[in-house]
Amino acid sequence: MHNNIDALFSALWQDYVQITPSAKRIHKLLTGEENSPQIVNDHVAFRTFDLDKTRLNHLAEHFLALGYEAKGDYDFKAKKVTAKHYEHPDKDQPKVFISELRLAEFSTQTQHIIEGLVEQMPASIVDADNFLYSGRHWQLSSKEYQSLASESEYASWLAAWGYRANHFTVSVNHLSNLTSLAEVNTLLKEAGFVLNTSGGEIKGGESVHLAQSSTMADQVELEFSDGSLTIPSCFYEFAQRYNLPNGELYQGFVEASADKIFESTNSK
Numbered sequence: 001m002h003n004n005i006d007a008l009f010s011a012l013w014q015d016y017v018q019i020t021p022s023a024k025r026i027h028k029l030l031t032g033e034e035n036s037p038q039i040v041n042d043h044v045a046f047r048t049f050d051l052d053k054t055r056l057n058h059l060a061e062h063f064l065a066l067g068y069e070a071k072g073d074y075d076f077k078a079k080k081v082t083a084k085h086y087e088h089p090d091k092d093q094p095k096v097f098i099s100e101l102r103l104a105e106f107s108t109q110t111q112h113i114i115e116g117l118v119e120q121m122p123a124s125i126v127d128a129d130n131f132l133y134s135g136r137h138w139q140l141s142s143k144e145y146q147s148l149a150s151e152s153e154y155a156s157w158l159a160a161w162g163y164r165a166n167h168f169t170v171s172v173n174h175l176s177n178l179t180s181l182a183e184v185n186t187l188l189k190e191a192g193f194v195l196n197t198s199g200g201e202i203k204g205g206e207s208v209h210l211a212q213s214s215t216m217a218d219q220v221e222l223e224f225s226d227g228s229l230t231i232p233s234c235f236y237e238f239a240q241r242y243n244l245p246n247g248e249l250y251q252g253f254v255e256a257s258a259d260k261i262f263e264s265t266n267s268k
């Protein structure tokens with residue numbers, strides 16, 4: 001496991017931008033060319049399957065070892081997903097959102113395909129330093145990919161891309177030249193980026209202490225065992241947080257909004 005937070009997030013970012021070219025362009029757009037202030041990440045998100053070898057807790061271990069603490073628990077009934085978020089005592093570090101797909105709630109065909117993928121993966125790999133940006137550890141055919149996608153686009157995304165950051169999230173509160181999420185969205189749309197409009201362009205808002213928006217994932221050509229397909233890779237998210245009545249900035253997530261953010265990797 002990594003013993004350095006900055007090294008881990010820097011490796012995650014390098015892996016992420018390789019398959020998410022728009023994230024690099026958006027990063028430039030938001031910081032400007034001159035005197036670019038640093039982008040602060042609100043959070044980074046990961047996905048996994050809830051099989052013994054790969055469950056959420058194995059991913060979380062990497063962050064617990066770096067001093068992160070478990071905070072919120074979330075349940076997405078329709079998506080058949082459970083999630084947790086983690087925070088570091090140093091509030092300048094990004095939060096981490098990890099979710100897992102509940103296989104038992106899927107058809108036997110989907111369960112069978114996913115068990116077959118995870119079987120190919122050595123158990124010890126989840127402890128490796130680079131596990132969180134190691135990609136997929138299995139052979140996958142485009143037929144299997146499409147079969148999974150017909151039941152769950154979360155499942156097909158994870159089968160195709162494996163273990164890596166699913167998205168990074170810009171903290172709008174920390175931007176110096178833009179003061180609201182609506183302004184960020186306008187800038188993105190003017191530059192030609194496509195936003196996720198499921199549940200509205202802005203999910204949540206001041207009333208739930210968190211406003212979020214995201215791009216639709218980039219489309220990237222990926223090699224399968226029987227040829228290649230152009231499929232959604234990763235997306236970029238933007239989050240603006242508001243104070244709680246006690247004056248502290250809200251640090252959690254909002255289930256109804258997150259439910260729609262998941263759809264940023266849908267193919268349409």
Ligand code: OOG
Nearest residue numbers: 045166253257258261262
């Ligand atoms: C996670 C979606 C939820 C948020 O900020 O609410 C989320 C995912 O797509 O894996 O990131």
Ligand code: NI
Nearest residue numbers: 045169237261
């Ligand atoms: Ni997110």
